[in-house]
Amino acid sequence: MTPAKLVKTVVAALEEIKAHDIEVLDVTKITTLFDRMIIASGDSTRHTKAIANNVVEKVKAGGGMVYGVEGEQAGEWVLVDLGDMLVHIMQATVRAHYNLEELWAEAKKKKISKATAGAGESKDLLKPLVAKSSTVKPRKASIKSVSPVRKKSPNPGGAS
Template sequence: MDSQAIRDVVLRSLDDHKATDLVALDVRALTDVADYMILATGGSSRQAKALAKYVLEDAKKAGCPYIGVEGLDEADWVLVDLVDVIVHVMVPEARELYRLEELWADPAAMA
């Protein structure tokens, strides 16, 4: 399964389960770690945890490759690693604090 198909599975899952502020960043020109970073917000740590679990479940059903999940215990920031697509599900406070969209959108910010 190519990275665009994985991205689409993830975005559909997050949208279906009411994630907010969905952003898909194409980071192929910026890093070899992944092709896409997907950012989503859950209204609470409970919702962020549930969203990450739904993404993982839907990705597995679709046959997406999977490396791991980090942050499920606290769930303020949960990372789902689907090899070429990395999913960040955050509570609003973490999303505002880390501002990953800004970091990955501006290559100079990472230098």
């Protein structure tokens, strides 16, 4: 399944079960772990579980692979791993608390609706994230010489 078709399939599955505040983030220049992140909100634990289940069913029906689903028991935040795409389905309070959109602020956000779900994707979606970190010198392992352990005789007096 092509990335564009996968995005369309996931967004359609989200909208079918009335997920709201759907955002698609292109994170190809930020991380090599995945290319897209889709974040959507549900109204209750039952709603988020139903949304995630619909995403899984639609992706499998469309010929895509689902690598894993996490958070189904609690239902406050369900993560669907589609390989090159992660789908976060969260309740509004959890979404506001973790604020993934701000964590991935380098990615250009794109509000999705039925009208824009099929639109072409922009080529210049991101500026690369450059982390300036200080160079850390590896510590040398210190090897201490250890004397061999001497076995004590069971009878310290030497008498048998």
